[in-house]
Amino acid sequence: MNNSQLEKIKNGKGFIAALDQSGGSTPKALAGYGVPEDSYSSEEEMFDRVHQMRTRIITSPAFNADHILGAILFEQTMDREIEGKYTADYLADKGVVPFLKVDKGLADQENGVQMMKPINDLDETLRRANERKIFGTKMRSVIHEPNTSGIKAVVDQQFEFGKRIISAGLVPIIEPEVNIHSENKEKSEEILKEEILKHLNELSADENVMLKLSIPTKANTYKELIDHPRVIRVVALSGGYSRDEANEKLKENHGLIASFSRALAADLNANQTDEEFNKALNNAVESIYDASVNKK
Template identity: 75%
Template sequence: MQQSQLEKVKNGKGFIAALDQSGGSTPKALALYGVSEDAFSNEDEMFDLVHAMRTRIITSPAFDSDKILGAILFEQTMDREIEGMYTGDYLAEKKGIAPFLKVDKGLADESSGVQLMKPINDLDETLKRANERHIFGTKMRSVIKKANPEGIKAVVDQQFEIGKKIIAAGLMPIIEPEVDINSPEKEKCEALLKTEILSQLDNLGENEDVMLKLTIPKVTNLYKELIDHPKVVRVVALSGGYSTDVANEKLKANDGLIASFSRALSQDLNVKQTDEEFNAALEKAVESIYEASV
């Protein structure tokens, strides 16, 4: 793991950009960008279009290390190039931004009020490739919908079990047990989640540090104890379906919590914008998310 990137991610001012829409969410991301489904006839064409979108974002002058600490990539993006360099190398060397990789394979069906991650059968191979591509860390997502103690414990246990394998491979895991923003039991879910995470953190070994990616809590500063925990490098927040303005307002109220927004970062970008319009829209989003994070 690169010490300079660790230092930046741990102590830098800014936020983590999430550019990791995968197969299932890509058509939605493209539609939001103004590319309808009739613009592609197969998966390869779809991924070409989304890589063009991500390339436009990453190469924009608005996307820079003064305000962005890291960027989370989809596996295909890691294996593709930007201006003749692998995406991770381009981010690290040209932009000074730490590259992360989404490693989960999506969500299993709901059970006990939660959705665990599907098995990651090729994890060792993926982590090996991530190291070859100079990736700094990883991200994996589960979802909590109900305040079921057994379900929430299962989510956190699974996240930390895989997280330890990621640490052993020399990468920084972002543990992401998302609480559904529409859950009628959101506050209860978050209290249970915090307890389970603290229990896992207290049992980590000497060189086992993690990052956390959590839904912005209903109770302000609920996660301050996690943010201050010696085993936690950084706690970042997902926008979870909130609009940029709402997500930013909620984020500002929580000390030490920084953004890792996806939709909120790109919601005002459009394929038909001129470069000038595109860069201005991206700069506005980056600026607002940065301000909310610091």
């Protein structure tokens, strides 16, 4: 593990950019960027276009280590190059810590939750991630209802994979997202916190994780998790909130920083000039940074 990257993630001021849209969410991400589905004719061409989008974001002067601590990548992005360097190397040279999305998507809803699909090639992916100088990983599940057994199963699965990731020398971002539109969201968050705490308290002194959680209904619900000695950092997803709404909610939660995707890229468009693009990205970066470091 790179100790300077660990120090940056643990104590640095800023946020983590989520640039990890994968197969199912890529067309939607491209459409939001002004690239409609009828402008590409194959999956390969689609991923070429999304890499162009990510390259434009990452190479922008607005995407800098003064505001951005890390970036979460899709597997194909890890394997591609930016200006002649593998993406993680380019990010590291820029002072931004690289993470990799390792989950294979969501299973069908059962017991009020969506577990992760099996990750059958996890060991090989982790080997390649180390080869590509990735610092950590990210895995996402979704909680729709305050079903105790369902939430327990989600957290059990996340930590089971998380321990394997730790053993491979990487830092896992455990992401049991609570659907922001679900009824009884606050109740789900209470159950989730207790289940996460059980697992954190069972980790050994050399087993550390990060958490990526929906911004809680009740401010500072996750303070106990943020302060836990086994937690390197707790980051928040925007979850479908607008950037302004997500930022306002984030400001109410001490110690919680952003890891936004849609809220980061919402104002970016393929047809913008470089000046327009960089200005729009800079506005987003500065507002998310402000919400991450300046609390009410």
